Amino acid sequence: MRIITISLILLLTGSGGLYAQKPPFNGMTQNIGYDKMIPPLGIEVTYNKTVHILFPSRIKYVDLGSAYLIAGKADATENVLRVKAAIENFSGETNFSVVCENGNFYTFNARYAQEPELLSIEIADLLRQQGIKDKPNQISVGLADLGHNSPTLIDLIMRTIYRNNDRKIRHLGYMAFGVQTTIKGLYVNDGLLYIHVQIRNTTNIPFTIDFTRFKVSDKKLVKQTATQEKVIIPLRAFNEEIEIGGKSTVRTVFALPKFTLPDDKVLLFDLIEKDGGRHQSVRIESSDLLLAKTISKLKTN
Structure with a gap:
């Protein structure tokens, strides 16, 4: 029985790794390639300080990946999002997404840091600093109030x-x-x-x-x-x-x-x-x- 267990582990971890052997979906499906993924931007957050993100247009929608984060529009503004950690020293990563009035969709991965490298972030500048010309982290989405208009x-x-x-x-x-x-x-x-x-x-x-x-x-x-x-x-x-x-x-x-x-x-x-x-x-x-x-x-x- 022990030999069978070892063989099973080798089968799952060898030649492609553990993740290559995930069970398939039921029915007819097609894998999503990495070229279809919107690469997220990396953001560091902390408990005792607030990170402010300045977007190019008004914020219409925010979704947080977990209870590790709290976020909301800064008072008296429409295009500034404040983000901070809800608990101290959470492990691993979580994520959040933002949709702006101009239809741009942004996605972020967030991790905890005692002292975040950036506390005030202007999205356009951040994209330029990272050499992102085609803005692969954002995509235009449809908004209900605009109907079929882009x-x-x-x-x-x-x-x-x-x-x-x-x-x-x-x-x-x-x-x-x-x-x-x-x-x-x-x-x-x-x-x-x-x-x-x-x-x-x-x-x-x-x-x-x-x-x-x-x-x-x-x-x-x-x-x-x-x-x-x-x-x-x-x-x-x-x-x-x-x-x-x-x-x-x-x-x-x-x-x-x-x-x-x-x-x-x-x-x-x-x-x-x-x-x-x-x-x-x-x-x-x-x-x-x-x-x-x-x-x-x-x-x-």
């Missing part, structure tokens, strides 16, 4: 519109109290409307935004009611700022979902000042939407 493409379109900074429209704007709001361009792609907005503060007093709002309202000059207004919530916003300093200008690109705008309706872009009265409101009519440029004519490289 979050990576939406992000690319908004960045391109912002970078080009073209003035395609010259008659849509609003100015009051030394603040000027201008619609610089309207673009459409795959059912989504992209609006390029510029806000210029010509005063010395900072303009702090309480909230922005897109809403479809009646053209008629009557008191608006809840049934006469439809709020359009942007899917994404690129370079959205809370405060426009004195004598400064800020530009933002919004991506809006598909909606209809009959001739008797208008789209209003409202900009409400926090603790102030310098509110802005730009009126966009259905005829203006016909001026929207198709993204096929926009260079996105």
Whole structure:
């Protein structure tokens, strides 16, 4: 019996090793090759200090591999994740994954260290330092609020519109109290409307935004009611700022979902000042939407 046991061990550990002899799955299956794997990034965590990871866009989802870790978005931020060990000196490794608003999926392996080498990590810099050009640790995923639209493409379109900074429209704007709001361009792609907005503060007093709002309202000059207004919530916003300093200008690109705008309706872009009265409101009519440029004519490289 002892000889049989030894022979079995040699059979499992020899010629390919123990792991090569794992029992097969039931039914028809195909092995996943390492070329299909997303290599994780290595992160060290500890109990008495917090590791902060800065992502390129808002965090939509976080999954922790075990109870050894605790994590959450840093207070008053949307793209900074704080991670630390839940218990001291845990052994081995665990993992966690993050999905960002731009559709990028990131995966990490985490291990305990008394003194982590890095406490503040900027993902883009980390990838560059490791010589990762094709970013194999991330992949674009679909997000429920975008339907069939690619979050990576939406992000690319908004960045391109912002970078080009073209003035395609010259008659849509609003100015009051030394603040000027201008619609610089309207673009459409795959059912989504992209609006390029510029806000210029010509005063010395900072303009702090309480909230922005897109809403479809009646053209008629009557008191608006809840049934006469439809709020359009942007899917994404690129370079959205809370405060426009004195004598400064800020530009933002919004991506809006598909909606209809009959001739008797208008789209209003409202900009409400926090603790102030310098509110802005730009009126966009259905005829203006016909001026929207198709993204096929926009260079996105």
